[in-house]
Amino acid sequence: DIQMTQSPSSLSASVGDRITITCRASQSINNYLNWYQQKPGKAPKPLIYGASSLQSGVPSRFSGSGSGTDFTLTISSLQPEDFATYYCQQSYTTPLFTFGPGTKVDIK
Amino acid sequence: QVQLVESGGGVVQPGRSLRLSCAASGFAFSDYDMHWVRQAPGKGLEWVAVMSYDGRNKYYADSVKGRFTISRDISRNTLDLYMNSLRPEDTALYYCAKDVERELSHLFDYWGQGTLVTVSS
Numbered sequence: 001d002i003q004m005t006q007s008p009s010s011l012s013a014s015v016g017d018r019i020t021i022t023c024r025a026s027q028s029i030n031n032y033l034n035w036y037q038q039k040p041g042k043a044p045k046p047l048i049y050g051a052s053s054l055q056s057g058v059p060s061r062f063s064g065s066g067s068g069t070d071f072t073l074t075i076s077s078l079q080p081e082d083f084a085t086y087y088c089q090q091s092y093t094t095p096l097f098t099f100g101p102g103t104k105v106d107i108k
Numbered sequence: 109q110v111q112l113v114e115s116g117g118g119v120v121q122p123g124r125s126l127r128l129s130c131a132a133s134g135f136a137f138s139d140y141d142m143h144w145v146r147q148a149p150g151k152g153l154e155w156v157a158v159m160s161y162d163g164r165n166k167y168y169a170d171s172v173k174g175r176f177t178i179s180r181d182i183s184r185n186t187l188d189l190y191m192n193s194l195r196p197e198d199t200a201l202y203y204c205a206k207d208v209e210r211e212l213s214h215l216f217d218y219w220g221q222g223t224l225v226t227v228s229s
Contacts, residue, residue, distance in 0.1 A: 001170075032213050036153075043203055043219035044153065050213040087153055091214040095141070095167045097155040 002026050002090055004100035012108040017078045021103045023071040023088035031067045032092035038102075039084045047086075048073065075105075083107055110134040110218045112204050117223030120194055128223055130187040130204030135218075137185040138162070141207035143216060144178060144189050146200035146225075154200070157189065158207070172198075194227045201225075 003026040013019050023033065031051035036044040046055045048064035051071055061076045075082055088100040116128040130142070144156040157168045157178040166178050177190040187204050201224050205216040 034213065034215050036216075038153075043221060044216070045219075046215050046217050049210045049215040053211060055215070055217070089153075089155075089216075094214045095158045095160070095165065096169075097143075097158075097214075099145075099153040099155060102152045 002029060002093055002098055004088055004090055004098050006086075006088060006100040006103050008103060009101065010104040010106065012106055013078050014108045015078055015080055019075050019078055019105065021073045021086055021105075023066075023073070023100050025069045025071075025090055025092075028068045029090045029092035032090055032094075033064070033066065033071045034089045034091060035062075035064055035073045036087045036089065037082075037084045038087065044087065078105075110206065112206065112218055112220035114202060114204055114220045114223035117202065117225045119226045119228060121229050122195060122227055124194055125190070125192045126194060126225060128189040128191065128202055128225070130189075130220055132185045132187065132204075132206070135206065137180075138182045141214075142180060142187045143205045143207060144187075145203045145205055145216070145219075146198075147203070147222070148197075148200045151200075156202070159187065191225070194225075196227050199225060199227050 005024045007022045033051045035048040038044040052064045063074045085102045085104045111133045113131045143158045159178045175193045179188045201222040203222045204220045206218040208217045
């Protein structure tokens with residue numbers, strides 16, 4: 001089974017900050033890596049697929065990179081609506097999937 | 109627009125059964141794989157099960173294999189999850205999610221609002 005880890009587990013940041021979240025797979029998953037955003041009491045929302053492609057309607061301040069085992073999600077200028085929990089998900093082992101444990105981004 | 113509406117959650121005793129349903133609308137239901145994903149209170153996301161677009165293939169997380177059964181009714185555009193031998197650790201908000209293939213990667217592009225299952229005596 002492929003295990004996913006994320007770091008940090010939480011971070012505090014200010015509006016306008018640039019932040020980076022890291023996701024690591026226990027073995028190579030090529031670029032089969034997605035990112036989701038979840039706000040409290042809401043369903044997850046897809047942000048990035050294929051490690052670096054922006055889902056339709058997602059602001060361009062979000063970007064993803066990486067391949068193999070190491071991936072990053074970057075928010076170039078944090079906005080008030082970006083405070084949320086972010087999850088990575090591997091789809092390399094489709095039809096079986098694994099999510100990372102999540103990274104909570106809150107206001108400093 | 110795409111809508112996924114889950115129902116069927118509630119409080120159930122350990123060892124008992126429960127059926128969840130997800131009503132889909134706004135897209136060609138028979139063209140897409142569909143998933144169940146759960147989230148225990150205050151915890152992260154856990155993929156539970158998937159059913160292929162044509163209903164031929166079903167796959168489960170190890171944590172539910174042999175206890176849960178996923179099914180779909182194309183005529184009613186519904187996705188079901190039959191949960192047997194429920195355990196306290198099955199307590200979670202259960203989401204149904206629509207799958208889409210993007211550049212060979214599979215993404216969950218639409219999610220329902222979830223239905224809460226509490227397993228407790």
